[in-house]
Amino acid sequence: xxxxxPNETRHSGTSTDSVSPTSTSDQLxxxxxxxxxxxxxxSLTRRFGVRNWELAEDAIQYAMSRAMGGWSRQxxxxxxxxxxxxxxxxxxxxxxxxxxxxxxxxxxxxxENVPSRETVNLKLPENERxxxxxxxxxxxxxxxxxxxxxxLALALKTLCGFGNREIARSLLTTEMxxxxxxxxxxxxxRELRVEPSDLDEVTIRNRLPHVHSVVYLLFNxxxxxxxPDRLIREELxxxxxxxxxxxxEHPLTQGGESSALLALLLFHxxxxxxxxxxxxxxxxxxxxxxxxxxxxxxxxxxxxxxxxTGQGPISRFHAEALIAAEHCYAQSxxxxxxxxxxxxxxxxxRLAPSPIHDxxxxxxxxxxxxxxxxxKALSQIESDRLERDYYLxxxxxxxxxxxxxxxxxxxxxxxxxxxxxxxxxEKELICRKLDALGEDTAQS
Amino acid sequence: MAxxxxxxxxxxxxxxxxxxxxxxxxxxxxSNSAVTDGPFxxxxxxxxxYSIVEADSIDHAAEMAKGCPVLTHGGxxxxxxxxxxxxxx
Numbered sequence: 001x002x003x004x005x006p007n008e009t010r011h012s013g014t015s016t017d018s019v020s021p022t023s024t025s026d027q028l029x030x031x032x033x034x035x036x037x038x039x040x041x042x043s044l045t046r047r048f049g050v051r052n053w054e055l056a057e058d059a060i061q062y063a064m065s066r067a068m069g070g071w072s073r074q075x076x077x078x079x080x081x082x083x084x085x086x087x088x089x090x091x092x093x094x095x096x097x098x099x100x101x102x103x104x105x106x107x108x109x110x111x112e113n114v115p116s117r118e119t120v121n122l123k124l125p126e127n128e129r130x131x132x133x134x135x136x137x138x139x140x141x142x143x144x145x146x147x148x149x150x151x152l153a154l155a156l157k158t159l160c161g162f163g164n165r166e167i168a169r170s171l172l173t174t175e176m177x178x179x180x181x182x183x184x185x186x187x188x189x190r191e192l193r194v195e196p197s198d199l200d201e202v203t204i205r206n207r208l209p210h211v212h213s214v215v216y217l218l219f220n221x222x223x224x225x226x227x228p229d230r231l232i233r234e235e236l237x238x239x240x241x242x243x244x245x246x247x248x249e250h251p252l253t254q255g256g257e258s259s260a261l262l263a264l265l266l267f268h269x270x271x272x273x274x275x276x277x278x279x280x281x282x283x284x285x286x287x288x289x290x291x292x293x294x295x296x297x298x299x300x301x302x303x304x305x306x307x308x309t310g311q312g313p314i315s316r317f318h319a320e321a322l323i324a325a326e327h328c329y330a331q332s333x334x335x336x337x338x339x340x341x342x343x344x345x346x347x348x349x350r351l352a353p354s355p356i357h358d359x360x361x362x363x364x365x366x367x368x369x370x371x372x373x374x375x376k377a378l379s380q381i382e383s384d385r386l387e388r389d390y391y392l393x394x395x396x397x398x399x400x401x402x403x404x405x406x407x408x409x410x411x412x413x414x415x416x417x418x419x420x421x422x423x424x425x426e427k428e429l430i431c432r433k434l435d436a437l438g439e440d441t442a443q444s
Numbered sequence: 445m446a447x448x449x450x451x452x453x454x455x456x457x458x459x460x461x462x463x464x465x466x467x468x469x470x471x472x473x474x475s476n477s478a479v480t481d482g483p484f485x486x487x488x489x490x491x492x493x494y495s496i497v498e499a500d501s502i503d504h505a506a507e508m509a510k511g512c513p514v515l516t517h518g519g520x521x522x523x524x525x526x527x528x529x530x531x532x533x
Contacts, residue, residue, distance in 0.1 A: 216482070223483040268483050275489070285489040320482070327485050356481060363486040392487045399491050 033064050034235075035242075036081055037161030039130055040088055042137035046196045048092060050140065050189050055092060063087035134159065135250050136196035138243060139204055142211045145192055150185035151214055152221075153178050160239040166232055170221055204252050211253075212261050212317065215243050219265050223272075237272060241265045248304065256311030259304045260318040266301035267324035270294040286333045298328050319348035338368035355386045363396055371403035391420040395430065398437075407441045 037060060044056035063084045077083040141154040152171060156162040164182075168175045222236030244262040247253040274292035275283055305321050322344040330336040345361035358381040366374020378397060386393035394417035401410035414437065418430040 220481060220483050224481070224488070264483075285485060288489075324485070356484070356487075360484040360486040363490060367490075390481075392491055396487060396491045 032080070033067075034161035036084055037064075038137070038159040039081070039134055040085060041158050042133040042196070043085065043130060044088060044092060045140075046133045046136060047089075048096075050186075050194055050196070052092070052096070053186055053189075055095060056088070059088040059091040059095070060084070062091050131246060131250060133196065135246055135253065136199050138211055138215075138247075139199050139207055140189065140194055140196050142207060142214050143189060143192070143194055144207070144210065146185045146188055147181070150181040152217060153181045154185045155214060155218065156236075156239075157182055159243065160235070162235075169232055170236055201252060208247075208253055209257070211247070212257060215240050215247070216261060216265075216317075218243070219268070223268055234272060237265070237269055241269055254311075256308050256313060257315040257317055259308035259311055260315055260321045263301045263304035263308055264317055264321035264324055266297050266304060267321065267328050270297035270301065270328060285327070290332065293328065301325065301328065314347075314351065316348055316352035319344050319351055323348070336367070338364055342368050355381055355383060356390070358382075359386060359390075359393055359396060363399075366400055366403075371400045375400045375404070387416075389420070391417040391422070391426060391430070393417075394420065395433070398433070402437060402440065407437060410437055411441075 040060045040063075041053070041056055044059065045053050048056060066087055067080070067084060071077070071080075138155070138159060141158055142151050146154065149171075153167050156167045156170060157164075162170065164175045164178045167178045171178070219237055219240035222233045222238075222240065241262070244258070244265050248258040248262040270293050271288065273294065274288045274290070277283055301321070302325065305325055308318055308321065323341055326337050326341050326344065341364045342361065345357065345364055349357045349361055359378070362374050362377035362381065365377040375397075378400065383393065394413045398410040398413035398417060401407075401413060411434065414430055414434050418427055418434065421427040421430055
């Protein structure tokens with residue numbers, strides 16, 4: 001998994017392959033700020049309350065713009081995070097004091113509502129406290145009363161420091177719609193008077209499966225190849241791993257499910273770089289150079305999967321992590337242990353019934369027992385929704401049919417897949433497959 | 445490594461039937477579709493997959509496509525401009 005590296009080429013649409021030093025340092029600064037942003041929002045919101053959420057974001061923007069100007073002239077301070085925290089806190093205090101005066105509140109109310117500079121600890125809170133702030137903020141963003149589509153936007157904005165434009169690109173929507181979602185979500189949280197510090201252990205435990213799902217989805221957005229911006233895809237995955245790690249390690253959220261989710265994401269993250277070639281071309285599993293899979297991330301994945309197996313109960317994430325682990329463990333596609341993968345899909349389908357899981361199981365069966373068995377497994381799936389919505393259902397049908405030289409059937413399935421494909425890029429893929437099928441038909 | 449492998453071998457109906465202890469899994473949010481997608485290698489990297497490259501011209505994109513490994517396997521690559529991203533081309 002790759003954070004923007006100093007020497008990494010960004011596919012920015014320019015004809016040169018090199019990145020100028022300025023844009024490289026800008027990327028690093030962006031990256032640093034993005035991570036600090038989530039931490040700062042969490043810590044300031046916990047201290048000043050959800051009602052001051054937007055003010056906190058403004059104050060952080062202010063601190064960051066001060067940093068941009070000041071640091072380039074005077075150099076980066078020894079502890080940049082603490083510097084940002086102090087400047088943003090002070091700015092918030094100043095604004096709150098000014099507002100209080102404008103509302104002509106008496107001095108007593110002011111001192112009651114707004115802590116004075118002297119009473120506020122301006123040092124950066126301890127690491128433990130920071131993690132706790134961020135963790136609580138995840139649970140605020142994933143509040144069940146917030147519309148599902150807004151939870152992701154809120155998490156990306158608040159926890160990951162994404163801009164509205166990046167969120168729009170991540171969630172395949174418009175900036176306008178992102179802005180509306182964020183405003184509505186924050187308003188709802190203010191109405192509900194949700195405060196990060198009010199979250200008790202029981203609430204956190206109860207909401208944990210849902211938060212897992214949001215982090216899983218965050219990763220899936222990055223893992224799915226429908227996003228045109230490679231950098232955003234990688235950052236989404238990286239952020240999801242970061243949040244999963246926080247949950248797996250934090251005493252309030254650790255356990256089998258958190259460990260298994262983290263293991264699952266690590267296995268997929270280990271392959272991210274190898275899924276794309278030097279020209280940004282997406283590679284299928286059989287085309288991937290397995291020596292480029294990240295051994296370190298895979299080792300971490302095995303470590304967390306080991307831990308997850310000792311922490312019951314078994315969850316769908318255990319099953320999914322096992323599937324991903326088998327793929328990582330195989331030295332080549334031919335050496336893949338499809339028997340175990342099918343077993344893990346059996347487990348997944350029982351733990352979390354879903355036609356998507358059935359579909360992937362059928363593909364695995366096709367690899368394990370041959371296309372006829374795969375087709376049979378496919379035919380047993382409750383597929384109404386898949387037929388209507390999911391182009392990969394039809395693409396999988398076509399693949400199996402083509403393998404049994406049933407080319408007419410494969411063609412029809414591919415045409416359905418093409419019509420359902422959600423993006424032009426996916427339509428292009430299907431068209432390519434249709435062309436290839438034409439050649440096969442001609443040869444047979 | 446060996447540990448989860450052994451554990452996996454032992455996995456059976458007994459564990460699954462202890463399902464009462466399972467935490468309810470929150471429904472994964474979907475954007476428009478009624479079905480829940482996920483990062484599954486089988487559908488996405490065996491059946492599906494495609495490439496988007498950003499290039500400054502269609503010729504530039506064609507040049508990039510020459511490196512595609514599918515070409516060494518007798519496949520072909522088609523380069524087309526994406527609708528909706530015309531400003532980047």
